[in-house]
Every structure is written in structure tokens, then in C-alpha cells.
Amino acid sequence: MIDVTSYEVVITSDRTMMSNHHGKEFLGFLATGPAVGLPEKLWMWLAAPKIKVDGEGRPIEAPYGLRKIEAKLIDAGFRAAVIDPDHIHKHLDGMKVLMVGHHDFFAYGPPSNEWWLITGEEPVNRLSFMRFMRSETVRKAKAKGVKVIAGGPAAWQWLWELDFWRECGIDVVVDGEAERVIVDLVRKALDGEELPNYVFVGPADTPSIDEIPVIKAASVNGLIEVMRGCPRGCKFCSVTLRPLRFIPLDKIEKEILVNIKSGITNAILHSEDVLLYGGDGIKPRPEAVIKLHEMVRKHVKGSIAWSHASLASIKYAEDNFKLISRLASEYLLTEGQNFLGVEVGIETGSPRLAEIIMPAKSAPYPASMWPEVVEDSFRIMHENTIIPAATLIIGLPGENSYDVVKTAELIDKLRPYRSIIVPMFFVPMGVLKNRDWFKKQYLTSDHIDLMIRIVNHTLYWAEDIMNKFYLREPYLTPLRFLLKLFIQYVKWRLSRLVPVIEATTHR
Amino acid sequence: MSLIVKCLKHLNIIYVRNVQNLVIEMLDIELKSHHMVIVLDSDLDGLEMVLRNMAELSIKNGFRRFVIHVISTYGNPYYLEKLRYLLQSITSYTVVVRYEGSSSSDLLKLINKLPSDSSIFIRRDSPLIDALKERGLNIYLW
The missing domain is CATH 3.40.50.2300 (Response regulator)
Structure with a gap:
């Protein structure tokens, strides 16, 4: 025993x-x-x-x-x-x-x-x-x-x-x-x-900053929280119901040191929008974000990732302060790191639906500009070797075929930019948590067309990402091989499925 | 605050005094809560009524926490299926849900323990309604 x-x-x-x-x-x-x-x-x-x-x-x-x-x-x-x-x-x-x-x-x-x-x-x-x-x-x-x-x-x-x-x-x-x-x-x-x-x-x-404890032992892949809550108020999201709190730098530093002590050399900064750390409402404040990265890079010799960032913040930060380029060149893409991974939310390509369901997601830009905000920030990320894994929601309450077509058009515009896009069916959460789930029978031919475009986009860039950035370490070779095999398998399945789907939906 | 209550609070035991001077143990988060009793022997058609009551109490008395005590013949945890939509509709308040049994004696026992200003939601033709008569409680019928 x-x-x-x-x-x-x-x-x-x-x-x-x-x-x-x-x-x-x-x-x-x-x-x-x-x-x-x-x-x-x-x-x-x-x-x-x-x-x-x-x-x-x-x-x-x-x-x-x-x-x-x-x-x-x-x-x-x-x-x-x-x-x-x-x-x-x-x-x-x-x-x-x-x-x-x-x-x-x-x-x-x-x-x-x-x-x-x-x-x-x-x-x-x-x-x-x-x-x-x-x-x-x-x-x-x-x-x-x-x-x-x-x-x-x-x-x-x-x-x-x-x-x-x-x-x-x-x-x-x-x-x-x-x-x-x-x-x-x-x-x-x-x-x-x-x-x-x-x-x-x-x-x-919800707990105050003082009530949130410092972790005692290492977190998976060095993930540490830099803020809680989100000020954007998107109706489908539960996080936005909670007040916004910034974790002070000294607390973040303590958690990084806990991870380093356990041999974790990387860090993932967890936030709904890392660029809003210490921000002014929905506008990023460069000094606060730079201080955060400066402190993190002082300790973290491996890679730094962001859990999430908003596309509007990326565009605003770069257009007004060249903040993305500065973070990338001075703190992120250093010796031990050749790309930065982050999750971002597109959710829809329709300005009409964006205005209803997530009116502040594009702020400080108007919701009517949402597709341009998405495209611009994808370009900015591509130019700075930031690889987004983007989500997109199918079946948002109030969605119509116009919205789906607008989203498909946006996906086509994003083709030049290195990224993974993942379509997700609407799950009732946040203010919409009492609404109906998206079900298979609600799928229209427009949805299927959109999903095929997304899968093609993602497969195209997944190979590029694997070849140039991801799983490059020698010990990960078997994993890389298996994932490449999987991508080929999905392509093969898709090539057989698409004609069948097209024949069915156009009948 | 009496010395006894102060001592009990120090021991982290929270008490609610009721009309019969009986006490019940509660979580800290149930402090300053408004207590609601829902008698669930069918689908909860009174959902809007419960939500409206919460909103009114929040505006009038500043309540941000609600404890929902459930008397239900569906049993534990299956009564939650009937309460699911209500729980999914609440985003602004803290809600604690407790199962308190299924019979009229469970209902009476519960009512004896709760503050007299608790809200009680019950179907108009529920067989348990007789147990509530003559008690001067805030009864909401659906």
C-alpha cells in the first residue's frame, strides 16, 4: 500500500x-x-x-x-x-x-x-x-x-x-x-x-479581485488568467454577464512563477480579450498591455499565447497605436517562438445580425462595419504571424438566409489570411440561454454551403500551419504524421460527400 | 443583533428566525435572500409569475439572491426538469435550489421554518393548497 x-x-x-x-x-x-x-x-x-x-x-x-x-x-x-x-x-x-x-x-x-x-x-x-x-x-x-x-x-x-x-x-x-x-x-x-x-x-x-486566489500548483500549459468578464455584452455569451475585473500584475506574476517552478516554460494569457487588459472601456490602452507582456516575457522563455482576443481590439490597437506589430516584434515572436496562437470570434458576417445579437462586438467601430473589422484584423494578424482559431455561430436566433449568405461572402474574403475557422451551432447561453437549441433539421442548403466553404478554408490553412509552424518539435513527429493523415482523410470524405449534398440540397 | 446570533455567525452558521422561532441552517450565500416555495406537481406554468416576483423584489427590496425551495412529487433530482426553463431564464440573480420533499406535511414543515414574507407559488387546483390556507402567506396561484 x-x-x-x-x-x-x-x-x-x-x-x-x-x-x-x-x-x-x-x-x-x-x-x-x-x-x-x-x-x-x-x-x-x-x-x-x-x-x-x-x-x-x-x-x-x-x-x-x-x-x-x-x-x-x-x-x-x-x-x-x-x-x-x-x-x-x-x-x-x-x-x-x-x-x-x-x-x-x-x-x-x-x-x-x-x-x-x-x-x-x-x-x-x-x-x-x-x-x-x-x-x-x-x-x-x-x-x-x-x-x-x-x-x-x-x-x-x-x-x-x-x-x-x-x-x-x-x-x-x-x-x-x-x-x-x-x-x-x-x-x-x-x-x-x-x-x-x-x-x-x-x-x-462574483468574487472580487481579493477573493480570487493565486494557484498553488501548475496549470495546463501555463494558462493564467489576466482578467475576468467582458464589457462587450454579446447576447449569446455567458461571460459577458459577469463584471469586468483586471487581475493585478503582481498576482499574474506569482502564478507565472508557480508554473515556472513546476517546469512549465510557456504561458497562455487567459482573458476574453487580452488586448483589453487595463483598457479604457472597449478601447485598448497600450501602456497596460505592454506592461503585461513585458512582465510575462521577463519570466517566460518559451512561447506566449493569448487565449482570446476580439477582432475589434486587434484592429483598433494596430490602427491607432501599431500595438500588434510592437507586441509581436518586441515580446511575442522572439527566439523561442515563431507564431502566436489566439482564439477569436467572428460569429457572423452579417452586419444586420451583428447589430441585433452583438452590437458592441465591433466597438468602437459601428456594427455596420463588422465584416470590414473582421477582414482588417485578419490581415493584421496574418502580417504579424498571429494565427487565429476563429469561431462562427450557425443558427443564431433571428438568423435568416441573407445573414448566412453574408457570412459565406466574408469567409471567401478571409481566404488569403492564415487561420483556422470553426463553425459552431448555436447553444443557448448568456442572455439567450432560455432560447431553443440549433437542431440538425434547421440546417438549410445555405448553411451547408457555408460549412463547406469553412471546411475548405480550414483544411487549406491547416496544412500550411502544420508545415511551417505547428508540431515542429522532433518528438511530435508521430503526432504530426497522424494529424496529416487525418486531414487527408477529411479531404477524401469531403470530396465524396459534397456532390451528394449538392445533389440533395438542389433537388 | 443579539449576542447569541453574533456567536452563531462567528461559527459560520447562519440562521433565519421564523414566526415559530424555529431555525434552519443555510449557506452564507443564502443570507439576505428572499425565500420562495414552488409546489411542483405539474409543469411550471407559473414561470412568468416567479420571474416577475423576483424582478419586483429586486427593485423594491434590493434582493439579488433567491432561495427556491421545491416541494414536488417528481422526486429529486427529476423535479429539476420542470424547473429547467426557469433556471435558464435567470441571469441577474444568485439562485439556490433546494428539494424539500413531496407531501403536504413536508410543505407545512418547510413553511414553519421559513420567514413569513416568503413567496409561495402553487397550482390553483393543487391538493396541497388546503395546507396553506389560514396562514396569511404570500401565495401566488397559477
């Missing part, structure tokens, strides 16, 4: 979350799809290989959200730790509370639900999570009276999985920023008190 510290609170997730995705965050997206053309085990290895753990089963890197919860509970005096899902059994004796978090428990979020709809097969993140919750260890834990708390950005999905909720014996689901509630909930759980079933943390209970 291995002698391990007894943790009364064990925080975990399934393998698709508890992985560093070979050090390439973007590969984690493979876990949102079903295993296409490959055995599931090989697909899982591609998307989410096992992570290094210590003797107690604590992962060297763990999802940032779980690290925050861990830190909050440790600060409150609990014996709590993030434990790898394969090592939970080591803590069965001492465990009293099991906390599970996920970005997409049941694959209802984007883009998982879309791959599921298109292929008709369950994505591996769903399969993996459900397998974990049905594992012997979790069942044993429940049988001995361990309280189970589920949370994270996908907490709402449990409301659609009540049979599974019951099967797993979930005690409480927490939806929203948990810092203000989690200590109290865990204390009550440990004391054996009656717990509520569901907690939705509203804007009034």
Missing part, C-alpha cells in the same frame, strides 16, 4: 480535461469530437495523453479552474488537492468530498454538439467523462458516503442529464464563479449537513 497524504477533498475531472494535450492546447479540441477514422484509444492519445503525476497522483499540470478551487480550499484550511482521475483510488479512505469540473461534461457545448450532430456519434469528452463517473472508484466513493459536487462552465448541462445525475449521486451542482460559495459548501458537506441541489452564482456574488 502506497503511503499517501489523506485529502478530505479531492478535485478532479476525466482524462480529456486532465491532460496537457502534448503541450499544444489546440490539440485538446480533438476531444470535442468523436474518434473519426481512428480507434478511440488512439484518438484519446492524440487529444489527451496522460499527464505526469507525483506519488500521490497529483498531476504536475491541471486545468486552471480546478487549480483555483484547490487554492481557495487550501487557503481556507482544507486538506484539498487536484488528483488525476487514474489515481483517485489512492484517496478513497480519506476522501469525504469529491469535486468534478469540466468545460463540457456531456458534449452539449460548442463545438462538441456540432460534431455529434454531424457525425451522429458521441464525442470522446462525453464518453470519457461518463466512463470516469461510472468507474469502480467513483462508485465506491459514493457508496461510502462521499459527497459529490459538480461545477465549472458546463455545470448547466447537468440539468439535461437528470438520470445520470441520479446514477452518480450528485449532491450539488454549482454554476458560475465559485470562489464565494465553495468554501461554505465544502464545509457543510464535510459536516454532513443538508446541501442544496443547485447553485447559480449571479453577478452580485
